[in-house]
Amino acid sequence: MIKRLLPSPLLTLTVSGFWLLLVGNVGPAALLMAALLGICMPLFAARLDREFARIGSLRRLPKMIVVVGYDIVRSNIEVALRILGPESAIKPGFIWVPLDIRNIHGIAALTSIITLTPGTVSAELSPDRDYLLVHCFHVEDPDAVIAEIKQRYEKPLMEIFP
Known part of the structure; x- marks a missing residue:
């Protein structure tokens, strides 16, 4: 009772x-x-239908923290230089990032990292969790941005959140 x-x-x-x-x-x-x-x-x-976090290997976490910290500083500098430069040097756009990560907590961590990094904002997660819409302050090569997100953030997060 x-x-x-x-x-x-x-x-x-x-x-x-x-x-x-x-x-x-x-x-x-x-x-x-x-x-x-x-x-x-x-x-x-x-x-509520809860999906509990499953934590895998944390061995990639320290390196990932350094990578994210470096990317935040680097992106701050890049955004500042583009804002102070000519307007033609800014090419904003949206890109759909295909996701391999399935764990909702890993996806939440990925969207947070993307939004914390100046010049990018997570805008939408597709209902099937297969794609993440990201707005970028400056996009010259969408495929390069997708590859960078997948390699620098999604891949390590897939080990942390299997």
């Missing part, structure tokens, strides 16, 4: 605690609302 009412006691405490922190008050009304949210939200969350 208790397990049905409170499927995740830790989530119940977390939601209730965050509510109290958010309102900055521990009066009767705030406590009642915290209790209601703490009970109701985990009940709804338990009904």
